[in-house]
Amino acid sequence: MSIGSVPLRYLITMDIDRCMRCGRCIENCPYGVFRREGEQIRVNSRPCTACHRCISQCPRDAISLEERPVDYRSHPVWTTEVREAIYNQARSGKIILAGMGNALPYPIIFDRLVLDACQVTNPSIDPLREPMELRTYLGKKPSRLRFRETPGGDIELATEIAPNLQLETPIMIGHMSYGAISLNAQLSLARAAHETGTFMGTGEGGLHEHLYPYQDRMIVQVASGRFGVDINYLDRGAAIEIKIGQGAKPGIGGHLPGEKVCADVSCTRMIPLGSDAISPAPHHDIYSIEDLKQLVRGLKEATEWKKLVFVKIAAVHNTAAIAAGIARSSADAVVVDGFRGGTGAAPRVFRDHVGIPIEAAIASVDAKLRQQGIRNEVSVIASGGIRESADIAKVIALGADAVYIGTASLVAMGCRVCGACYRGLCPWGIATQREDLVARLDPDEASVQVANLIKAWTLELSELMGAAGINSIESLRGNRDRLRGYLLDDGILKVLDVKPVGA
Amino acid sequence: MCGIIGVVDRDRKGMSGASIKQALSMMNERGSGEGAGYVAYGAFPDYADYYALHIFFDNIRETKPKVEDIIERWGTIVHDEQIPTYEQPGIRKVHIPWRYFFRPDPLLMPRSTTPEEDIVTHLVMQVNSSVKGALIFSSGKNIAVFKASGWPEEVADFYRIQDYKGYIWLGHNRYPTNTPGWWGGAHPFNLLNWSVVHNGEITSYGTNRRYIESYGYQCTMFTDTEVVAYLIDLLVRRHLLPIPLAVRALAPPFWDEIDRMPEVEQQLNRAIRLTYGAALMNGPFAIVIANQDGIVGFTDRIKLRPLVAGECGARLYISSEEAAIRRIEPDIPRIFMPRAGEPVIGRVAS
Numbered sequence: 025m026s027i028g029s030v031p032l033r034y035l036i037t038m039d040i041d042r043c044m045r046c047g048r049c050i051e052n053c054p055y056g057v058f059r060r061e062g063e064q065i066r067v068n069s070r071p072c073t074a075c076h077r078c079i080s081q082c083p084r085d086a087i088s089l090e091e092r093p094v095d096y097r098s099h100p101v102w103t104t105e106v107r108e109a110i111y112n113q114a115r116s117g118k119i120i121l122a123g124m125g126n127a128l129p130y131p132i133i134f135d136r137l138v139l140d141a142c143q144v145t146n147p148s149i150d151p152l153r154e155p156m157e158l159r160t161y162l163g164k165k166p167s168r169l170r171f172r173e174t175p176g177g178d179i180e181l182a183t184e185i186a187p188n189l190q191l192e193t194p195i196m197i198g199h200m201s202y203g204a205i206s207l208n209a210q211l212s213l214a215r216a217a218h219e220t221g222t223f224m225g226t227g228e229g230g231l232h233e234h235l236y237p238y239q240d241r242m243i244v245q246v247a248s249g250r251f252g253v254d255i256n257y258l259d260r261g262a263a264i265e266i267k268i269g270q271g272a273k274p275g276i277g278g279h280l281p282g283e284k285v286c287a288d289v290s291c292t293r294m295i296p297l298g299s300d301a302i303s304p305a306p307h308h309d310i311y312s313i314e315d316l317k318q319l320v321r322g323l324k325e326a327t328e329w330k331k332l333v334f335v336k337i338a339a340v341h342n343t344a345a346i347a348a349g350i351a352r353s354s355a356d357a358v359v360v361d362g363f364r365g366g367t368g369a370a371p372r373v374f375r376d377h378v379g380i381p382i383e384a385a386i387a388s389v390d391a392k393l394r395q396q397g398i399r400n401e402v403s404v405i406a407s408g409g410i411r412e413s414a415d416i417a418k419v420i421a422l423g424a425d426a427v428y429i430g431t432a433s434l435v436a437m438g439c440r441v442c443g444a445c446y447r448g449l450c451p452w453g454i455a456t457q458r459e460d461l462v463a464r465l466d467p468d469e470a471s472v473q474v475a476n477l478i479k480a481w482t483l484e485l486s487e488l489m490g491a492a493g494i495n496s497i498e499s500l501r502g503n504r505d506r507l508r509g510y511l512l513d514d515g516i517l518k519v520l521d522v523k524p525v526g527a
Numbered sequence: 528m529c530g531i532i533g534v535v536d537r538d539r540k541g542m543s544g545a546s547i548k549q550a551l552s553m554m555n556e557r558g559s560g561e562g563a564g565y566v567a568y569g570a571f572p573d574y575a576d577y578y579a580l581h582i583f584f585d586n587i588r589e590t591k592p593k594v595e596d597i598i599e600r601w602g603t604i605v606h607d608e609q610i611p612t613y614e615q616p617g618i619r620k621v622h623i624p625w626r627y628f629f630r631p632d633p634l635l636m637p638r639s640t641t642p643e644e645d646i647v648t649h650l651v652m653q654v655n656s657s658v659k660g661a662l663i664f665s666s667g668k669n670i671a672v673f674k675a676s677g678w679p680e681e682v683a684d685f686y687r688i689q690d691y692k693g694y695i696w697l698g699h700n701r702y703p704t705n706t707p708g709w710w711g712g713a714h715p716f717n718l719l720n721w722s723v724v725h726n727g728e729i730t731s732y733g734t735n736r737r738y739i740e741s742y743g744y745q746c747t748m749f750t751d752t753e754v755v756a757y758l759i760d761l762l763v764r765r766h767l768l769p770i771p772l773a774v775r776a777l778a779p780p781f782w783d784e785i786d787r788m789p790e791v792e793q794q795l796n797r798a799i800r801l802t803y804g805a806a807l808m809n810g811p812f813a814i815v816i817a818n819q820d821g822i823v824g825f826t827d828r829i830k831l832r833p834l835v836a837g838e839c840g841a842r843l844y845i846s847s848e849e850a851a852i853r854r855i856e857p858d859i860p861r862i863f864m865p866r867a868g869e870p871v872i873g874r875v876a877s
Contacts, residue, residue, distance in 0.1 A: 142730070145704050145728050146727070146728040146730060146810050146811050146831075147811060147831055149829070154829055155781050155783065155829075157781060157782055159782050161801055165801045165802050165804075166798075166801075166802050167802070168766045168802065169766065169768065169798055169799065169802050169803075170767075171767070171768070171769070171772075179769060179772075180791070180795075181794060181795050181798055183798060183802075185794075185797070185798050185801060185802075188801065394737055394738075394740075394741040395741065397741055397742075399741065399805075400802070421733075492730060493728075493730035493809065493810045493811070494730050494731065494809045494810070495809060495828065495829065496807060496809060496828075498731075498734070498800075498804035498805065498807050499730065499731030499734055499807055499808075499809035499810075500731075500734070501734060501804070501805070502733070502734050502737055502738075502805070503731060503732075503733035503734040504733050504737075505732055505733030505736075506730075506733060
């Protein structure tokens with residue numbers, strides 16, 4: 025053992041009696057865990073990421089995996105993660121990169137909130153017998169309507185309603201760029217969005233021409249690198265999203281390594297082949313809220329005020345005030361990305377320590393907008409750490425109009441949350457550009473999986489609403505009376521504007 | 528449960544409170560003897576131009592001077608009196624009901640297009656949220672609310688409502704679950720000329736309350752019905768929606784139905800739902816709302832609570848039960864059941 029060596033993270037063992045030496049594990053593992061030596065298959069567990077690809081492909085269930093087979097001396101302060109981070113940094117002198125979302129065991133507020141159901145004094149509504157409305161419109165809404173009398177004495181609407189996106193479910197698929205994920209992955213998501221009457225984000229990676237058939241369901245992103253942005257791109261999308269920040273790494277930019285910039289990615293992003301795609305931390309034309317307002321107007325002008333413009337910010341301490349500023353621009357929606365949001369790659373220190381949870385951010389944004397009488401000026405979209413339909417019901421009750429899901433949609437396509445996306449070797453063909461790996465993801469199959477997930481969650485949402493005696497999603501929105509906090513402290517209950525259980 | 532009834536005489540002929548009491552008592556099965564109330568429109572012909580502020584005082588010596596001080600900062604008290612009551616075996620007189628006839632000074636609310644109404648609304652919100660032991664429960668012109676904890680007959684006799692005449696009456700027989708025994712919790716709920724009687728439970732209350740509070744209304748009565756009065760005041764008085772469209776905002780058609788409408792109607796209904804989504808009332812309810820010009824009754828979008836209407840000459844009745852209407856008009860020629868969400872409107876002749 026040398027200084028700073030770390031023990032095995034995962035131990036792979038092969039049951040020799042069960043193994044038929046077919047070699048599928050060798051073919052499937054891009055990390056080189058398996059190799060053939062004569063008649064035998066040998067294992068080197070060290071590069072394993074626990075992606076489960078070998079396990080899923082083994083016809084004999086001969087492979088098993090154990091996490092942390094070697095114990096450190098247990099210690100509540102000097103945890104394994106802390107010690108290993110130090111070994112890594114003492115060796116490299118660098119910032120540690122990590123994938124997926126926040127990995128520290130912060131309490132999850134969603135899991136301390138419970139939903140309400142009807143008993144006796146009001147009947148629950150059976151979604152199988154009665155209409156249940158989850159249709160959601162995103163965009164600016166007037167604060168009041170005006171009418172005028174026609175010469176014939178009829179009353180007609182005088183207020184003009186700005187364009188809104190019509191969603192058949194409040195669940196959208198968040199922005200994951202071509203480059204960060206494969207074209208097959210994007211195609212699968214796009215087809216699922218089309219199938220379920222919702223929308224998906226392109227991320228900051230441009231819009232590949234294979235996605236043009238689904239462009240009416242795509243929200244194109246303009247981020248600080250402006251990759252892939254031209255008028256063709258803006259005109260094709262159903263809406264445009266300005267990305268200011270991301271929940272997994274608030275305050276910093278992005279970096280797509282040159283290895284991932286293949287010919288196709290370079291064309292779509294409009295950058296040279298093999299060059300690193302670096303998105304700076306701030307937009308260099310947005311140094312203040314009025315600059316943002318100008319960009320919003322610029323994009324609106326460029327698209328003749330036909331397209332909606334969303335602004336996405338990471339959930340940070342002052343999110344509510346920032347959202348109120350955004351509401352005063354011409355923006356149609358503000359997306360708030362919580363600190364549990366996923367990412368292909370982020371510095372570990374940001375991923376785990378910067379930002380605030382989505383539950384608190386949405387509650388404070390909704391409250392602030394109502395307080396200032398501008399709640400109708402923008403839609404509020406919650407993202408970052410939405411794991412199941414109950415999370416969606418809860419975050420809508422806290423004030424969101426709709427949600428973006430990211431990681432969950434990848435998991436529906438096979439992702440095992442191994443957290444090695446930044447390696448570019450995703451064995452499931454999702455977060456990679458290597459052709460043989462990408463080919464593993466069949467859009468025909470994966471799109472059905474993702475659509476199924478959205479349908480299943482939508483069904484569960486209607487059941488939850490029906491049980492609460494609500495048949496229209498706008499009556500759940502901001503309805504914090506239908507939530508109770510379970511073992512949450514007074515301070516957070518006040519922020520959420522939710523009563524404790526029993527009250 | 529709860530039983531509700533409303534009647535309007537479209538020729539503005541006054542009806543004594545005696546018959547509404549009998550009608551309401553037909554629905555005692557729907558109540559529990561812990562709350563009942565009435566409202567009469569046209570009750571004070573001699574003071575018709577002044578706001579009749581009706582207040583429950585817990586204590587005359589301490590709270591009354593405080594409230595009067597607040598009221599007088601905003602205008603003139605033209606006349607005031609203790610509301611006459613007559614002891615009933617089933618009613619414990621926990622409050623002293625008082626009424627003031629009040630003329631607000633519009634100069635004190637500059638920049639408002641409806642300064643008098645805004646002053647009275649402000650007074651109601653301020654007193655109810657900040658003065659302990661005082662509750663303004665009626666604040667319209669020429670309107671009297673009578674409510675207390677008890678059976679409908681007892682409450683009627685306690686105030687002797689047969690001594691009052693009204694061209695509109697609403698009545699409510701309460702089965703409370705939230706605030707039993709509290710006089711403020713009995714219906715009708717009133718703000719300015721709006722009065723509401725309600726049977727049901729609004730499952731969207733949390734959304735509706737936060738919406739209405741962002742317009743300066745304050746919910747102080749611990750019950751969902753109060754928001755109905757404020758929502759209708761916002762939509763009709765401040766946003767100038769015609770009553771049928773205001774009802775449409777509170778109980779709108781389903782998207783499926785809207786999608787099938789002709790283009791212009793689609794636009795109108797979509798605009799209403801987009802703009803007033805937070806005013807949509809969900810959950811089971813049947814409601815009758817009155818103002819000086821008439822009454823309107825409607826139910827939730829899938830009619831989870833009963834509502835029946837009847838017409839007899841100039842009079843329109845809306846009630847939870849046909850039996851209650853027939854108690855007043857045994858031979859009524861027309862009884863009908865409104866569809867879910869569809870308003871029944873009775874306007875007085877202008």
